[in-house]
Structure formats: C-alpha cells, structure tokens
Amino acid sequence: MDMLLFQLERDGNKPLYDQLYNGIKEAIITKKIAVGEKLPSKRKLADFLNISQTTIEIAYAQLLAEGYIMSKSRVGYFVEEIDELPYIQQDTVIPFNEQPKKKSYKIDFNPGSIDIDAFPFQIWRKYAKELFDEASKKLLLTGEPQGELSLRTEIANYLYQSRGVVCNPEQIVVGSGTEQLLPMILRLFSDDTCFALENPGYPAVHRMFSQHKRKVYPIAVDEEGIIIQELEQTQANVVYITPSHQFPTGAVLSATRRAQALNWATQSSSRYIIEDDYDSEFRYTGKPIPALQALDRNDKVIYMSTFTKSLMPSLRVAYFVLPPQLLATYNDVFNYYSSTVPRFDQHIVANFMHDGHFAKHLNRMRKVYRKKHDKLTSILEKYSSSINITGEQAGMHILLDVKHKLPEKQLQQLAFQAGIGIYPLSDYRLDYIESPQAQFLLGFGGIPVHVIEQSIEQLMDCWGIQKNHPSTTTK
Numbered sequence: 001m002d003m004l005l006f007q008l009e010r011d012g013n014k015p016l017y018d019q020l021y022n023g024i025k026e027a028i029i030t031k032k033i034a035v036g037e038k039l040p041s042k043r044k045l046a047d048f049l050n051i052s053q054t055t056i057e058i059a060y061a062q063l064l065a066e067g068y069i070m071s072k073s074r075v076g077y078f079v080e081e082i083d084e085l086p087y088i089q090q091d092t093v094i095p096f097n098e099q100p101k102k103k104s105y106k107i108d109f110n111p112g113s114i115d116i117d118a119f120p121f122q123i124w125r126k127y128a129k130e131l132f133d134e135a136s137k138k139l140l141l142t143g144e145p146q147g148e149l150s151l152r153t154e155i156a157n158y159l160y161q162s163r164g165v166v167c168n169p170e171q172i173v174v175g176s177g178t179e180q181l182l183p184m185i186l187r188l189f190s191d192d193t194c195f196a197l198e199n200p201g202y203p204a205v206h207r208m209f210s211q212h213k214r215k216v217y218p219i220a221v222d223e224e225g226i227i228i229q230e231l232e233q234t235q236a237n238v239v240y241i242t243p244s245h246q247f248p249t250g251a252v253l254s255a256t257r258r259a260q261a262l263n264w265a266t267q268s269s270s271r272y273i274i275e276d277d278y279d280s281e282f283r284y285t286g287k288p289i290p291a292l293q294a295l296d297r298n299d300k301v302i303y304m305s306t307f308t309k310s311l312m313p314s315l316r317v318a319y320f321v322l323p324p325q326l327l328a329t330y331n332d333v334f335n336y337y338s339s340t341v342p343r344f345d346q347h348i349v350a351n352f353m354h355d356g357h358f359a360k361h362l363n364r365m366r367k368v369y370r371k372k373h374d375k376l377t378s379i380l381e382k383y384s385s386s387i388n389i390t391g392e393q394a395g396m397h398i399l400l401d402v403k404h405k406l407p408e409k410q411l412q413q414l415a416f417q418a419g420i421g422i423y424p425l426s427d428y429r430l431d432y433i434e435s436p437q438a439q440f441l442l443g444f445g446g447i448p449v450h451v452i453e454q455s456i457e458q459l460m461d462c463w464g465i466q467k468n469h470p471s472t473t474t475k
Helices: 016-029 044-051 053-065 123-129 134-140 149-163 178-185 205-213 228-232 253-264 324-333 343-354 357-381 407-419 448-462
Strands: 067-070 075-080 170-173 196-201 215-222 239-240 272-276 299-307 318-322 387-391 398-402 437-443
Touching: 016 324, 016 387, 044 053, 053 239, 067 149, 123 343, 134 228, 149 170, 149 318, 149 343, 170 178, 178 196, 178 272, 215 448, 228 253, 239 253, 239 318, 253 272, 272 387, 318 387, 324 437, 343 357, 357 398, 357 448, 407 437, 407 448
Parallel strands: 196 215, 196 239, 239 272, 272 299
Antiparallel strands: 067 075, 170 318, 299 318, 387 398, 398 437
C-alpha cells in the first residue's frame, strides 16, 4: 500500500501516538485502507513520518487491542474486517453550561435554614468514631431494604411517645429524603390514581407529582388548613397535607377539618391521606398537635417525617409509616430495593436516639428557636400598623402580610438589592397566581438571635416601612 499520509501536529497538546492511532482508525473505518491491506512496518513508517518507532508501536498496539488490525508473526500488521461502523471520535469542544450560582445574602430569611451553631458535634463525633471501627465491619455490606431495624425501632418508639403514632418497625421505610420517598409512595397506587395537594404548598412536591405524570388537584388553604369541601368535589383518591403546621401558611388543621379528612378517606377503599409532619417538634403556643395518624382508626393515613429540621438537612434521612394493608403492595413493588441511606449514618442516628441524646437535643433546640421566635415577633410588633403576622404558633418561619402600595415581586427585588433574601408566598402557589396582598415567608431558624432586630430593621427600611407611631395600639 502507499505510505500512510497523516498531518501530525508536533507542537500540539495531543501526543503523536494518539494522533497516529486516530488517523489510522478513521482511515480503516471510512474504508480509505481496505480490509486485509498490510500496514507499513514500524521502521519504514517511523522513517517516513520522522518519528520514533516507539510512537508507531504504541499506536499499532492500541489498534490491535481494539480489533482494527491483526498481527501475523514475522509478516506484519493487516487491516481487520469490521462488522459495524464504530463511532468516530471527533475532536469537538463540549460546551460548558455553567450552573446558576445560588444567591447569597447578608441577611437570609430562608424558611429551610436551621441553627447550625447549636448542633452537638462532640456527641455526634463520639458515636461516629465508635462505629467506624473493625468491630462494625459488617456495616460495609448491604443492609435491610427498609432501613436498619435498630433505627426503625427507635423511630417507632419516638413517634409513639412524641406524636401518638402507633406503628411497629415493619411498617417503617427509611430513605434519603422526601424527594426519594414520595415517588416510592406514588408507585403504591395505580397510574390512574388522582391526587390532591394543598395550595399553596411545597413546590418540590408538586414537581414530583408532575414528573411522574400524576393528575393533581390544587386545594385551597385558609386559616383552618386545607378546605375539605373543595377536596370532596374532586376525583382525588389520595391527598397530601401538612396538618400540624401547613407549609407555607403555618395554619393548623382544625379539629373539625381533621375529622372531615378522615371521614373522606373512609368513604372508599382506594382513598388515603399522606401526612407530612415535617416540623412538628417545634411548637410555641399551646399543647403539641397530635398527628393525624394518631387519630386514624381505619388505617387510612401514610405518615411521613424527616430529620431535616430536627438534626440537619444534609443528613438526608427521612421515613414513612405505611398502613398494614399497603405493606404487601410495598413488598411486591420494591422487592429488589436497597436502602439509599448509608448504614453507618443510620446506626449513628439510632444510637443517638437510643441513648436519649435526640430528646435532649430537641428540648435544647426548642428553647433556641422559641427565643428566636419570641424575639422576631416582638420586633415585628413595632411595625404592626403596616404588617401582620400569621402561622407563628410553630415551626421555624412565619407568614408576613405587608400593607404596601408595591406588589410582592417589587418588594422582593428591593430586598434583594439591599442584600436580603426573602421569599414571596406566590412562589409556593401551584397555580402561580400572585396574590394582591404582599405576603412573605420569614424564616428565622438560621439567623442568630442577636442580629434578628437589625435584620428586621434593615428589611423594613428597604421597604420604607416605619415603626408604629407612639400613639398606635399594638396587637
């Protein structure tokens, strides 16, 4: 055959052997070198291209390994038959799509933030150190699909003592967050099952239902929680609610509505309630609100919760409690399933709970958040002629109603320009309709108590809102 002609870039970043390998490979694929044709010897090709024989040897070896050529002892290298056209690698530049950077603010009222300074690092480190030892080497292997029995046992005990939830460990499934567990629950129901969601509510939950192509009915929320009469007028079989502290309005589902919801669920064997009890540990007025599951006598409630607010968001440990009649469906659908939470993390949490540190931590954090809550509400009282607060009974955020001539989005933009992160209620509406009344979620969990007053003052200043006149009567 004629001597191979390739343009080699000797000053380029790509090695010569790689350039030669790609050149010969493309010539073989495009039939510029026929099947069975003999390639030049290493010595001749090295002399012709003025490169070392080692470079030729490396290129030929790679072609040989990939099956493009064959070697005949003491004869040379020949082009092999290729059944199908392989992919020709092109030297293209893959465009880099830079991910949008998360906005940072000097003051951030994010409702999802927690107090990271109060975390019991020393105790947590002790349990982690004890577990990461050869004595725990069995934890390197795959564990129980529903989560470690020790953790599920501790969760069952905790739920009974704190929320009145009656269940056994076999009903509990542990997973890495609501984003992973909720799609699992959806798969327990047929494709034609219709769902209802609170409106406003969690945008991420709505996206999950949409991604799984489930029919969703938005149900309005008022000061007593989700409006059951609207739910009854839909074709929904399953409703997702946050009854103890509705997100984001903070409303508590009234006793009457609780009874109505449970009665609605009992009217059909296919009806269920998904109860998300995401931050029930933190309540500041009155007695703790019992879980809806604790009032259920017909096994119609799927209870969900997480350690995101009580311990840390990055732990990624959440769980749900299935009614007995759904366990068989779960075991059938997820018989191949492996737990998505590392076993070491599960055992750290289980040991932390078993030895009473979880209860102590919650008691301590209630005091921390109550102090922040009381500080926040007392400061906001000074602006009561221009604002109103609701949803302050529990959780780590309140709902702020602002009496202002500017709409929500413009007020949000003014806050952004002042370096303040604040989140309008319209962002949580499933119908994406901006309310005529400017309303914002004001999270206080991640704000140090000693800067709460100046944070509120800066927010009000950027909106041009003044403190009450001395003669104004506060709420």
